Amino acid sequence: MPAGLFATCLVNIARPQIGLAAAKTLDLAGADWVFPRGQTCCGQPAYNAGFRAQAAAAAAHCARVFADCEKVVVPSGSCCGFLRKHAPGLADVAGDSVTVLAAKCMELSEFLLEKEFVPPPRKTPLAAAFHDGCAGLRELGIKKGPRKLLAQAGVTVSDIPECEVCCGFGGAFAEKFGGISAALADAKCENILAAKTNTVLAGDAGCILHIEGRLSRLRKPVQVLHWAQALFDSGGETNG
Amino acid sequence: MQTAPVSFAARAKKALGDAAMRGAMAEVKGKFISARAQAAAEYGDFESLRERGKQIREQSINEMPALLRQFEQNAQAAGARVFWAANAEAARKITVAAARHHNAKLAVKSKSITGEEIRLNGALEKAGIKTVETDLGEFILQLAGEEPFHIIAPAMHKRREEIAKLFAQNNIGEGGEDIAALTRSARKHLRAQFLAADIGITGANFLFADIGAAMIVTNEGNGRLAATLPKVRITIAGIDKIVARFSDSADLLALLTRSATGQKISNYVTVASGARNGDCNDGSEEGPRHHYIILLDNGRSAMRKSEMREMLRCIRCGACMNHCPVYHAVGGHSYGPAYMGPMGQVLIPALRGINYMPDLPHAATMCGACEVVCPVKIPLPGLMRKLREKQVKEKTRPFAESAAVFLWTFVCLRPRLYNFAAAAMAMFLRLAGGGSKVRRLFFLPGWFSARDLICPPGRTLAQMLKKENR
Numbered sequence: 040m041p042a043g044l045f046a047t048c049l050v051n052i053a054r055p056q057i058g059l060a061a062a063k064t065l066d067l068a069g070a071d072w073v074f075p076r077g078q079t080c081c082g083q084p085a086y087n088a089g090f091r092a093q094a095a096a097a098a099a100h101c102a103r104v105f106a107d108c109e110k111v112v113v114p115s116g117s118c119c120g121f122l123r124k125h126a127p128g129l130a131d132v133a134g135d136s137v138t139v140l141a142a143k144c145m146e147l148s149e150f151l152l153e154k155e156f157v158p159p160p161r162k163t164p165l166a167a168a169f170h171d172g173c174a175g176l177r178e179l180g181i182k183k184g185p186r187k188l189l190a191q192a193g194v195t196v197s198d199i200p201e202c203e204v205c206c207g208f209g210g211a212f213a214e215k216f217g218g219i220s221a222a223l224a225d226a227k228c229e230n231i232l233a234a235k236t237n238t239v240l241a242g243d244a245g246c247i248l249h250i251e252g253r254l255s256r257l258r259k260p261v262q263v264l265h266w267a268q269a270l271f272d273s274g275g276e277t278n279g
Numbered sequence: 280m281q282t283a284p285v286s287f288a289a290r291a292k293k294a295l296g297d298a299a300m301r302g303a304m305a306e307v308k309g310k311f312i313s314a315r316a317q318a319a320a321e322y323g324d325f326e327s328l329r330e331r332g333k334q335i336r337e338q339s340i341n342e343m344p345a346l347l348r349q350f351e352q353n354a355q356a357a358g359a360r361v362f363w364a365a366n367a368e369a370a371r372k373i374t375v376a377a378a379r380h381h382n383a384k385l386a387v388k389s390k391s392i393t394g395e396e397i398r399l400n401g402a403l404e405k406a407g408i409k410t411v412e413t414d415l416g417e418f419i420l421q422l423a424g425e426e427p428f429h430i431i432a433p434a435m436h437k438r439r440e441e442i443a444k445l446f447a448q449n450n451i452g453e454g455g456e457d458i459a460a461l462t463r464s465a466r467k468h469l470r471a472q473f474l475a476a477d478i479g480i481t482g483a484n485f486l487f488a489d490i491g492a493a494m495i496v497t498n499e500g501n502g503r504l505a506a507t508l509p510k511v512r513i514t515i516a517g518i519d520k521i522v523a524r525f526s527d528s529a530d531l532l533a534l535l536t537r538s539a540t541g542q543k544i545s546n547y548v549t550v551a552s553g554a555r556n557g558d559c560n561d562g563s564e565e566g567p568r569h570h571y572i573i574l575l576d577n578g579r580s581a582m583r584k585s586e587m588r589e590m591l592r593c594i595r596c597g598a599c600m601n602h603c604p605v606y607h608a609v610g611g612h613s614y615g616p617a618y619m620g621p622m623g624q625v626l627i628p629a630l631r632g633i634n635y636m637p638d639l640p641h642a643a644t645m646c647g648a649c650e651v652v653c654p655v656k657i658p659l660p661g662l663m664r665k666l667r668e669k670q671v672k673e674k675t676r677p678f679a680e681s682a683a684v685f686l687w688t689f690v691c692l693r694p695r696l697y698n699f700a701a702a703a704m705a706m707f708l709r710l711a712g713g714g715s716k717v718r719r720l721f722f723l724p725g726w727f728s729a730r731d732l733i734c735p736p737g738r739t740l741a742q743m744l745k746k747e748n749r
Contacts, residue, residue: 046739046740046741048701050740051701051705051739051740051741052701052704052705052708052735052739053705053708053732053735054735055705055735055736055738055739055740055743056736058740058743058744059740059743059744062744074741074744076694076698076741077694078694078741079690079691079692079694079697080687080691080697082691084684084687085684085687085688086664087645087664087667088667088671088676088680088684089664089666089667089668089669089670089671089676090668090671090681090684090688091668091671093684093685093687093688096688096691096692097688097691097692100691100692104694173644173645173646173647173648174645174647177646177647177648177650177651178647203648204604204646204648205604205644205646205648207604207644208644209643209644209645209646210645212641212642212643212644212645213725213726213730214723214724214725214726215288215638215641215725216288216291216641216642216725217724217725217726217728217729218291218292218295218728218729219291219295219605219608219609219642220644220725220729221728221729221730222295222301222608222609223604223605223608223644224729224730226305226604226607226608248732248733249730251733252726252730252731252732252733253729253730255716255730255731255733256729256730256731
């Protein structure tokens with residue numbers, strides 16, 4: 040059975056470049072993979088808003104879509120964290136399929152490391168500073184994996200100060216509590232500027248759009264990429 | 280069910296504009312974090328200790344009624360009188376009645392969050408009993424007329440200049456902004472209060488059922504003075520403070536002080552039971568003649584039978600707020616009375632009802648920093664989510680939010696519709712951003728109040744991969 044790539048909503052709509060980079064790593068890793076067309080949202084937004092039945096329905100749909108996949112590869116710590124750690128708790132409504140799905144879900148770096156993937160070295164040098172997304176870090180224990188892959192690709196990776204502190208995104212939180220969320224983002228931006236870097240790397244489109252959006256509003260010329268994009272000179276968007 | 284006068288969002292908005300507070304927080308926040316991290320590392324297997332703490336506190340909750348009866352028996356046998364207060368009003372009445380019975384005019388109080396919860400000071404003042412807070416931080420706040428900002432460091436947001444001004448206005452000390460001199464002035468002032476006080480009021484960190492004694496932990500020694508100098512002592516404690524065995528105190532203390540301030544142990548740990556009765560023939564005059572212990576329920580029994588049960592494990596160390604980025608941004612006055620930070624976001628709705636401050640359990644990014652440092656492993660984000668689920672079940676969420684979730688779910692269960700909507704949204708964002716960035720969108724005012732959206736390519740990943748024949 041092939042592995043299934045789960046785009047996640049934010050990547051699909053707002054940052055497909057991350058998905059292209061992830062796809063490229065899967066190809067280079069020699070993985071047998073598919074992109075199931077029926078995929079939609081994992082259900083996390085409804086879950087965190089307290090709408091348990093709706094979250095269960097979305098998670099069960101996700102389980103159906105990936106039923107024929109051996110693994111589900113997710114380039115996002117929070118969507119993967121939801122499916123793996125929280126969705127099984129919805130089995131009373133969603134049925135056992137969500138428990139089966141949970142066991143199959145892997146964050147991209149976990150899958151690549153299991154495949155013993157070694158990225159080819161970049162041609163152009165890149166120095167970047169890492170921000171650890173909360174869900175990936177605390178729900179899945181993602182920390183060293185992406186850094187290892189980046190180092191193998193020749194990226195010089197440092198940590199931004201307080202790299203494990205939340206950037207303030209929190210899904211609907213950023214909309215419901217825009218001011219508080221911005222205050223958290225400001226603390227993050229200060230640390231990024233203190234790191235004196237041109238490139239920030241993270242593992243979640245949520246954090247990426249949020250940090251980059253605040254930096255842009257503050258007119259700070261720092262780019263924010265998914266770590267998978269940084270593995271390639273072209274950001275993974277072309278075959279170059 | 281009570282309704283709060285102001286929402287969390289409104290309070291937080293005001294706090295975000297308080298430059299002095301935010302400056303103080305930026306300076307202090309890292310200190311608690313590094314102190315706790317170092318203390319946990321030095322201890323060794325702190326994770327096992329957390330598990331042990333969880334087990335001790337689970338036993339407290341499981342056997343709570345029996346343990347409380349055991350505590351009552353042992354405390355009464357030692358000479359204390361135990362009262363049961365079903366709610367805040369009952370606890371206030373018992374306290375005032377006890378004070379009046381002894382013709383008390385002056386009460387000294389060591390820091391008690393339970394006292395804050397039941398708004399005790401106001402009731403005492405109203406009854407004509409002057410009440411003096413003796414924890415330095417609480418004393419400063421009493422002068423300033425403010426509520427605690429932090430559960431163990433109530434005046435952490437106050438700068439020395441402000442404190443010097445408060446002292447000068449109240450004729451305490453000889454002026455100046457030297458911290459050591461200010462502390463000495465407060466000490467001198469408070470020492471006189473301790474000696475003159477008719478009653479001493481304390482809280483309790485733990486109540487040990489097997490010895491019928493209360494433990495208080497302080498760094499200033501004011502708890503011990505308040506508990507031992509006046510002839511009448513009143514202890515007010517929530518029933519959740521019960522612990523089965525005194526022999527568990529070592530593990531609990533090791534967790535509490537390391538999690539709170541990073542100390543191996545607090546400067547003072549006071550364990551006291553009963554009262555000095557007439558039979559003491561050691562010639563000493565020391566110690567209270569009367570000890571009233573008030574066991575406060577105020578919603579805790581109901582919590583024990585609810586989904587919020589695990590919150591009763593809390594030992595009030597403050598680690599959750601010390602590690603909370605939202606608390607760091609908005610400070611302790613944005614939350615409800617007495618309790619703040621993640622523990623407050625769960626405890627306040629659990630005690631006062633889900634509609635008291637309805638946005639409180641929503642004011643979290645769910646980053647999980649609180650849960651991983653909680654010494655008794657309370658799943659704080661999970662409990663906040665359960666509170667949100669309860670609001671949904673009780674249909675108290677705004678219509679727009681429910682409508683958005685229902686619509687979103689409807690679309691998510693129909694892949695062709697989803698793909699169409701996603702493609703339309705991707706194109707819309709592309710056009711709205713004019714190729715560079717989106718600066719404003721009417722349906723996301725919160726986001727665009729402070730952030731841009733870098734223009735997406737305009738096609739979804741699904742569309743792009745289709746082109747490559749996936």
